[in-house]
Amino acid sequence: MTLRSTRSTVTFSNPFTLSGYPDELPAGEYEVLVEEELLQGLSFEAYRRTATQLTVRGRGSHAGHTELRAISENDLTKALSRDQAKTETNYHSDAALSPPKEQK
Template identity: 70%
Template sequence: MIMRSTTSMVTFSHPFTLSGYPDELPAGEYEVIVEEELLQGLSFEAYRRTATHLMVHGRKGKAGITEMRQISKTDLETALNRDGALAGNNDNRDAARIQQENLK
């Protein structure tokens, strides 16, 4: 099975939460890793998303530790939309939309 990973960055202007995780994450820039597998037997190249991960760097008592949190594409899009709505201006909403398009 052939796998590929792509990396992109997303920026949150406000603290945020993600479904399935109890803690609030601080505003800032986060790395997103998308893993996909090649679909075999097709006459063209196509990939299926198998996982999306958000890299969370440790803070306070966990400095130096990086956590790779598995999330859904929908949960990430929801958090980015909430962040854009909190900002209340079109610049941040457009930035969140562009970041979401990079995740596709």
Template identity: 65%
Template sequence: MRSSRLMVTFANPFALAGYPGELLPGDYEVVVEEELLQGLSFEAYRRIATYMLVHGRRGLAGRTELRLITQNDLDEALSRDRAITKDGTDSEAALSPQEDQK
């Protein structure tokens, strides 16, 4: 098993498929878990889960949710954010990889 972490930044409120309500703009940590594929003559990994850490705000401050998401849902949310930003302001939505392997 290995895990990698990356930060994503949303410039605008956004929603994720399968979860009610909008999330506030800001930085969010994404954790990707992968497992080593056995029996190959080379090292290869398969993604088994992608999670986004969502920190509670206002009445839920101090509470953090680990939300299971798909890479496709994350990519779509970032694309929508970039489109809104491009049409409205000069803020940026970005992916910045930050590896943390176990």
């Protein structure tokens, strides 16, 4: 069985949560590790995703610890979509769009 791993980075602009984990994670960059296996017996090369993990760095009394959290691709996509929607809502708020008042 041939395996491959791909690492990428995702950025959250706001604190977020993931399905299956009770704690809120802070905004920032997170590394995503995707593991896939080669499908055998096909006339072309194809891989099947076997795992997706998010690297979470410890904070406070857990500083220096790193945890790999098993997540689904769907949960990660939903969390990123919620983050983007929250960022757009904040960006388009009345306070952000109001011109500054003139000082006399």
